[in-house]
Amino acid sequence: xxxxxxxxxxxxxxxxxxxxxxxxxxxxxxxxxxxxxxxxxxxxxxxxxxxxxxxxxxxxxxxxxxxxxxxxxxxxxxxxxxxxxxxxxxxxxxxxxxxxxxxxxxxxxxxxxxxxxxxxxxxxxxxxxxxxxxxxxxxxxxxxxxxxxxxxxxxxxxxxxxxxxxxxxxxxxxxxxxxxxxxxxxxxxxxxxxxxxxxxxxxxxxxxxxxxxxxxxxxxxxxxxxxxxxxxxxxxxxxxxxxxxxxxxxxxxxxxxxxxxxxxxxxxxxxxxxxxxxxxxxxxxxxxxxxxxxxxxxxxxxxxxxxxxxxxxxxxxxxxxxxxxxxxxxxxxxxxxxxxxxxxxxxxxxxxxxxxxxxxxxxxxxxxxxxxxxxxxxxxxxxxxxxxxxxxxxxxxxxxxxxxxxxxxxxxxxxxxxxxxxxxxxxxxxxxxxxxxxxxxxxxxxxxxxxxxxxxxxxxxxxxxxxxxxxxxxxxxxxxxxxxxxxxxxxxxxxxxxxxxxxxxxxxxxxxxxxxxxxxxxxxxxxxxxxxxxxxx
Amino acid sequence: xxxxxxxxxxxxxxxxxxxxxxxxxxxxxxxxxxxxxxxxxxxxxxxxxxxxxxxxxxxxxxxxxxxxxxxxxxxxxxxxxxxxxxxxxxxxxxxxxxxxxxxxxxxxxxxxxxxxxxxxxxxxxxxxxxxxxxxxxxxxxxxxxxxxxxxxxxxxxxxxxxxxxxxxxxxxxxxxxxxxxxxxxxxxxxxxxxxxxxxxxxxxxxxxxxxxxxxxxxxxxxxxxxxxxxxxxxxxxxxxxxxxxxxxxxxxxxxxxxxxxxxxxxxxxxxxxxxxxxxxxxxxxxxxxxxxxxxxxxxxxxxxxxxxxxxxxxxxxxxxxxxxxxxxxxxxxxxxxxxxx
Numbered sequence: 001x002x003x004x005x006x007x008x009x010x011x012x013x014x015x016x017x018x019x020x021x022x023x024x025x026x027x028x029x030x031x032x033x034x035x036x037x038x039x040x041x042x043x044x045x046x047x048x049x050x051x052x053x054x055x056x057x058x059x060x061x062x063x064x065x066x067x068x069x070x071x072x073x074x075x076x077x078x079x080x081x082x083x084x085x086x087x088x089x090x091x092x093x094x095x096x097x098x099x100x101x102x103x104x105x106x107x108x109x110x111x112x113x114x115x116x117x118x119x120x121x122x123x124x125x126x127x128x129x130x131x132x133x134x135x136x137x138x139x140x141x142x143x144x145x146x147x148x149x150x151x152x153x154x155x156x157x158x159x160x161x162x163x164x165x166x167x168x169x170x171x172x173x174x175x176x177x178x179x180x181x182x183x184x185x186x187x188x189x190x191x192x193x194x195x196x197x198x199x200x201x202x203x204x205x206x207x208x209x210x211x212x213x214x215x216x217x218x219x220x221x222x223x224x225x226x227x228x229x230x231x232x233x234x235x236x237x238x239x240x241x242x243x244x245x246x247x248x249x250x251x252x253x254x255x256x257x258x259x260x261x262x263x264x265x266x267x268x269x270x271x272x273x274x275x276x277x278x279x280x281x282x283x284x285x286x287x288x289x290x291x292x293x294x295x296x297x298x299x300x301x302x303x304x305x306x307x308x309x310x311x312x313x314x315x316x317x318x319x320x321x322x323x324x325x326x327x328x329x330x331x332x333x334x335x336x337x338x339x340x341x342x343x344x345x346x347x348x349x350x351x352x353x354x355x356x357x358x359x360x361x362x363x364x365x366x367x368x369x370x371x372x373x374x375x376x377x378x379x380x381x382x383x384x385x386x387x388x389x390x391x392x393x394x395x396x397x398x399x400x401x402x403x404x405x406x407x408x409x410x411x412x413x414x415x416x417x418x419x420x421x422x423x424x425x426x427x428x429x430x431x432x433x434x435x436x437x438x439x440x441x442x443x444x445x446x447x448x449x450x451x452x453x454x455x456x457x458x459x460x461x462x463x464x465x466x467x468x469x470x471x472x473x474x475x476x477x478x479x480x481x482x483x484x485x486x487x488x489x490x491x492x493x494x495x496x497x498x499x500x501x502x503x504x505x506x507x508x509x510x511x512x513x514x515x516x517x518x519x520x521x522x523x524x525x526x527x528x529x530x531x532x533x534x535x536x537x
Numbered sequence: 538x539x540x541x542x543x544x545x546x547x548x549x550x551x552x553x554x555x556x557x558x559x560x561x562x563x564x565x566x567x568x569x570x571x572x573x574x575x576x577x578x579x580x581x582x583x584x585x586x587x588x589x590x591x592x593x594x595x596x597x598x599x600x601x602x603x604x605x606x607x608x609x610x611x612x613x614x615x616x617x618x619x620x621x622x623x624x625x626x627x628x629x630x631x632x633x634x635x636x637x638x639x640x641x642x643x644x645x646x647x648x649x650x651x652x653x654x655x656x657x658x659x660x661x662x663x664x665x666x667x668x669x670x671x672x673x674x675x676x677x678x679x680x681x682x683x684x685x686x687x688x689x690x691x692x693x694x695x696x697x698x699x700x701x702x703x704x705x706x707x708x709x710x711x712x713x714x715x716x717x718x719x720x721x722x723x724x725x726x727x728x729x730x731x732x733x734x735x736x737x738x739x740x741x742x743x744x745x746x747x748x749x750x751x752x753x754x755x756x757x758x759x760x761x762x763x764x765x766x767x768x769x770x771x772x773x774x775x776x777x778x779x780x781x782x783x784x785x786x787x788x789x790x791x792x793x794x795x796x797x798x799x800x801x802x803x804x805x806x807x808x809x810x811x812x813x814x815x816x817x818x819x820x821x822x823x824x825x826x827x828x829x830x831x832x833x834x835x836x837x838x839x840x841x842x843x844x845x846x847x848x849x850x851x852x853x854x855x856x857x858x859x860x861x862x863x864x865x866x867x868x869x870x871x872x873x874x875x876x877x878x
Binding site: 412414415417418419420421422423424425428432433436437 | 587588589612613614615616618619620622624626627628629630631639640642643685686689
């Protein structure tokens with residue numbers, strides 16, 4: 001009979017850690033391999049740095065002000081329809097930047113093709129990060145603290161400014177950091193608006209210069225900027241984690257707004273959501289109808305739709321499965337090392353798709369050359385969807401892992417032992433006890449991955465095999481050629497699919513208590529995410 | 538033939554030696570209780586038998602098969618043990634029937650159904666077979682846990698503090714019920730508990746455990762009457778320890794002469810159970826009643842002896858002595874005592 005030797009389950013976290021984190025090691029190594037690679041593209045770096053700084057300053061300030069103001073409004077004031085507006089304000093999360101860009105370019109909004117235009121687009125679609133986290137922080141604040149401030153002679157407004165806002169500062173900064181990372185990772189918006197950031201530079205070096213080392217070095221620079229940003233956010237936050245200290249107590253009772261104030265409180269958010277979500281959706285619908293009626297639909301539309309659904313569907317199966325094996329492996333081996341390895345395997349989520357794409361191509365093409373040399377198979381990995389799936393795994397494993405791990409952690413170990421005592425081996429335990437108990441978590445993971453892969457543009461663009469265009473690529477392609485009607489239908493589909501998880505989140509948060517919980521979960525999630533992003537530093 | 542054998546089993550967690558060279562044999566159909574204070578290593582011992590912990594040294598044999606030894610480790614799923622957990626660990630997503638049938642996967646359907654039905658009848662829960670664990674009472678959950686452990690007809694059933702999460706009022710009745718179920722099933726069982734009453738009343742044999750070691754093994758009455766040490770005497774029931782001088786089969790103490798189980802001589806300590814003393818009201822008596830604990834059928838008196846020490850005496854509650862009364866305390870006739878350290 002076999003003895004307990006090396007446990008196969010304990011190896012899984014190590015395998016995933018190597019697979020995910022391994023390629024990223026190649027980024028800085030590219031400087032050693034080809035020190036002068038970037039000199040050919042000497043103009044790109046200052047240009048990208050400048051654009052990036054503008055984005056950081058503009059999007060940072062924009063999301064900070066807009067997100068916080070809206071959170072204050074819905075947390076401390078009451079007005080007709082507040083509960084609807086509270087959730088309507090989350091909807092822009094479903095709007096990918098490049099789709100909104102398509103809408104604004106189609107309408108030819110003045111000044112849109114500029115860094116300032118990009119700042120506006122990002123602010124409008126990314127403010128929900130700040131809004132959600134700030135709102136969660138406000139809801140978690142105890143009423144006694146604000147009442148204490150008022151007892152000390154502050155007006156209500158002053159109490160919010162001097163107590164409420166400072167208490168929520170860590171959450172607000174966390175939200176801004178998330179928004180900025182999304183902005184830095186974006187490719188579609190900046191490319192379409194002609195703003196030359198790092199992701200745009202990587203694309204041009206890759207496809208126009210065909211210079212892999214230069215692309216890797218640009219990716220390294222982009223990651224450095226992201227990490228610097230995170231470190232700065234950490235420093236600014238200091239050791240303040242006030243929201244955890246805030247005492248449990250009644251929720252702060254909101255103040256009822258009347259007259260003009262109430263009207264403004266209803267109209268302003270509705271106008272915002274109308275402009276960012278409703279108007280583009282309507283416009284896209286109109287263009288879609290026109291494109292179908294006038295035969296402007298791209299002949300590749302059906303292929304692109306099929307590719308998108310296949311890629312997203314397969315990823316929605318594979319990535320949560322990988323996350324499940326990873327999380328269960330770490331659980332089964334019970335060692336600290338396995339836990340650390342599992343965390344390492346999830347660092348990819350902080351990284352822009354372009355970075356992930358150029359990072360995974362290095363080991364894949366190395367293997368391709370070896371295998372081709374022996375078996376003459378051609379480009380087995382880089383030339384097919386396998387490379388693309390690998391990139392999706394690196395990029396989205398953390399997303400699925402978060403959902404899976406959250407539900408796995410709630411299953412007491414006693415159940416594992418009870419099952420094993422009854423003759424179930426580890427795979428049985430997983431299949432007969434864990435998976436049935438984790439159905440909701442696995443479904444969440446699958447939904448999140450599906451939507452993200454549908455929206456994903458830069459990695460898909462860099463790694464897609466021939467004829468492997470997706471809806472996202474179709475939108476981008478048609479928009480670059482100003483074929484807005486052609487771009488409309490694929491864009492509409494992407495947004496509609498993207499609304500699913502947002503709708504699910506809103507539905508889950510029907511009650512006030514659950515709302516609070518959901519908001520807190522969002523907070524924890526954001527923090528974990530940040531920790532993960534900081535990890536490689 | 539022994540169903541479970543432990544040979545010098547040890548298990549440490551870092552610097553903590555939870556189980557030290559424990560040897561124990563459990564015969565087929567026997568119900569053995571491991572009794573010890575919390576932290577004595579009894580749960581670790583149980584988990585080592587189950588295969589959830591791997592011993593650092595020693596051997597574990599179940600039904601003649603070595604399941605743990607320095608060069609061998611059989612995983613829990615292949616040990617044929619049934620485990621009843623303290624918190625039952627019922628699968629929340631499965632109904633009662635599916636919980637009970639969990640360990641029967643891989644057997645033919647008719648056999649699976651028959652065993653499940655029979656086990657459910659054994660624990661008297663056939664009418665709740667469609668319920669989910671959260672719809673059951675504490676006692677019912679425990680019976681499901683027991684049924685789940687018994688259904689695959691394991692070589693041995695391990696019960697980890699099975700009554701500790703129940704209300705005190707339910708405990709005594711369920712204890713009897715569980716014992717009857719185990720006896721009906723002719724199961725070999727090892728029960729871990731810190732409750733001496735539970736151990737004394739349930740078990741065929743008792744293993745008293747202290748700081749990772751088994752300090753005494755024997756039938757409950759033997760452990761009670763002939764404790765192996767002062768600690769064992771004190772842990773299992775109430776006891777007075779007197780010092781005295783032994784001469785042959787008698788020992789002279791400040792309360793009088795007690796018979797000795799085995800001849801001895803010199804200065805010794807003897808363990809005297811409270812019921813081995815008797816007392817009568819006496820104004821010139823040698824002790825005073827300090828406290829009285831009325832237990833229905835009997836009474837436990839706490840006396841202060843004229844020598845200064847506290848003496849426990851248990852008597853039938855036929856005649857009551859008031860607190861503060863002077864009494865005369867002396868060995869009961871035929872009080873045979875045991876030497877302790």
